[in-house]
Every structure is written in structure tokens, then in C-alpha cells.
Amino acid sequence: MTVLPSSGRTRRAVLTVALCVGLAGPAAGCAEEVDPDKGTNGVGKLTAAEIQRKAQTAVAGADAVRLSGSLVSKGQTYKLNMKLKENGGLGSVTSKSSTFQLLRIGETLYLKADAGFWSHADGDEGEGSGGSGGSGGKDADASAAGKLSDKYVKVPQDDPSYKQLSGFTDMEVLLGGLLTLHGELTKGDRDTLGGVRTIKVNGAKGSGGTLDVSLEGTPYPLQLQRAGGAGTVTLADWNKDFELEEPTKSQTVDYGSRLPSSDERR
Secondary structure, three states: OOOOOOHHHHHHHHHHHHHHHHOOOOOOOOOOOOOOOOOOOOHHHOOHHHHHHHHHHHHHOOOEEEEEEEEEEOOEEEEEEEEEEOOEEEEEEEOOOOEEEEEEEOOEEEEEEOHHHHOOOOOOOOOOOOOHHHHHHHHHHHHHHHHHOOOEEEOOOOOHHHHHHHHOOOHHHHHHHHOOOOOOOEEEEEEEEOOEEEEEEEOOOOOOOEEEEEOOOOOOEEEEEOHHHOOEEEEEOOOOOOOOOOOOHHHEEOOOOOOOOHHHHO
């Protein structure tokens, strides 16, 4: 004997099928709801301020990072490609007028650049000396630039350029100044950077910047968009170690005096 379902259960089953078939597409209202935080590190559930604190804690515990992108500081745009760790860093910096490489091991800072970087004479030399001195000054600068080209120059710690240049190689200083958003924080959209899921944290509208924090593994910051068009930097290779090697004697040369200031190189 066949047992037929009760009329109440039959009506409910028919109603469920009708809803699933008739609602604006086959998946509407019938698919299982997807948890956006499934398989993540959970920081997407936190408030914006808590996410920023998690990211800052992750940075404080990191041993190394690669930073690349652009920064605008005091009206100058710098393109950076730097590897940083606790006891130093290496990489390149490009400004409007030149490209140079930096290498810092402990407190010892080396600078390597092409001849254009070192050719900073602007014609002031030799003024008031009958005109011939100016040409000689330029010739001397050109000769010096040729000798310095593509050689490592040790930057004296008391040189005015030391603090500015070493800042590009200091992980704590550089990241500390970059990764603090300003104003009231809000959570933004979820995104994917380099195949890694992220959550955005926004600073005050128009002045705070936007930080992408990883939703996978340790919540490291992966990208910063600075407010006001002040640049975008990408942070990668967290905790990936690299070697810092002293240049050989054949690779180094003594500049012999104070390095040219950034104003002189413009």
C-alpha cells in the first residue's frame, strides 16, 4: 500500500518549488548565503579602528618588507623600490631630476648614482672671476661626476643629506610615517590585491587615505593610497629576508666633501 503525504506537506513542498523557480533567476533566494569572512583571518568583522591596530601590530612584529610605489613630499615626487629590514635596507629612489641607489647597513649609508646626479653646478662658480673660472668650475664638476658615476659613496653621518636619505632605508621610520591614517576611520570595500583578499580602511574623507589590509594569514597592510594624490605604495614580501653586503673597495669612492643638497641637484 502506498502512503500519500498529507495535503499540508504537499502544499508546502509545491510552494517552495514555485518560489525557487519563479524568483528572478535560478539562484535568487534559494542558494545558501555565502559568509564573506569564511576562510579569512577574521579581521573583516572588526571595526575600522581595530583593523588598523591589527595591521600596526603586524607591522611592528615583521622582520622585513618590500615597499614600492610613489610618494609626494614637500612638492617632490619620489618613486621608491626598497627592501627594508631592522638593520638596514637597499633599493632605488627616483626623483624628477635623478635616480639613485641606497644601501644602509647599520648606521653606514652608501649612495650610488649616475653622473647626472653629481653634476649639480649651476654656473654660479666663477662669477666675478673674469668668466673663465665658470667654465673651469663646470669642467671640474664634470670630471668629478665622471669619477663618482655608478660608484658607492659613503655618506657622512654629519652630512645634511644623511638624515633625509637614510629615512628611505629605515623600516620603522618609513612605515611609521606612512601607515597611520588620520581622522575618523571607516571600513571600505573588500578587494583583491595580487590574488590576496583585502579589506579597505578609510581615513577622514579627503584627507585620511585608504589602507588595504590582508584578510588572509597575518593582517599585513598591502597597499596605501595617500590622500590628496600624495602617492600610492605597495607593501609585499613581508618577512622575506635578504642580504645586505658591504660594497668592495673597487666599488666605492670618496666624495671628499659635503654631498650636494637636493636644491643643488634640481
